[in-house]
Amino acid sequence: MTLPQITVRVEEYIGVNKYEVDEDNPHIVLRGEDYRELSDEEFGKLVRVCPAALYKQDPDGSRRFDYAGCVECGTCRIVAEDTILEKWDCPGPLSGIQYRYG
Numbered sequence: 001m002t003l004p005q006i007t008v009r010v011e012e013y014i015g016v017n018k019y020e021v022d023e024d025n026p027h028i029v030l031r032g033e034d035y036r037e038l039s040d041e042e043f044g045k046l047v048r049v050c051p052a053a054l055y056k057q058d059p060d061g062s063r064r065f066d067y068a069g070c071v072e073c074g075t076c077r078i079v080a081e082d083t084i085l086e087k088w089d090c091p092g093p094l095s096g097i098q099y100r101y102g
Contacts, residue, residue, distance in 0.1 A: 014052055014071065021068045022095040028054075028067040028076065029087040035063035042083045049075050072097055 032038065043063060046055035052071045056064045070091075077088040090096070 010051060014069070016100045017071070018098040018100060019068060019070075020091075020095045020098070022092055025092060026067050027087070027089045027091045027096070028065075028070060028085070030065060031084050031086045035065060036061070038063070038084045042080055045079050046076050046084075049079055051075065070097065 030038065035043065043055065043057065047057050051073060052069050054066055054069055055076070058064075072090065074088070076085060081088060
């Protein structure tokens with residue numbers, strides 16, 4: 001018996017959540033303002049483990065990060081708190097994610 005192929009699309013589930021972003025007080029901050037200066041190995045870890053894909057590296061090597069879509073799982077904190085992560089706090093009152101699915 002062959003089981004059906006099932007593809008899970010995380011983006012669809014994350015997309016229905018509601019986010020209240022505190023733009024004056026980011027809850028995640030990376031060390032330094034130029035992301036190109038961060039360790040390739042450490043930034044690469046964040047690119048691979050973040051379920052919300054907040055850390056991105058383009059084929060040309062440029063890097064981007066945006067805390068606004070954070071699902072507050074803490075994975076980046078575990079992976080990089082002692083290396084390239086300067087700050088990881090829970091968002092303030094009335095800020096952050098409101099889960100709408102499950």
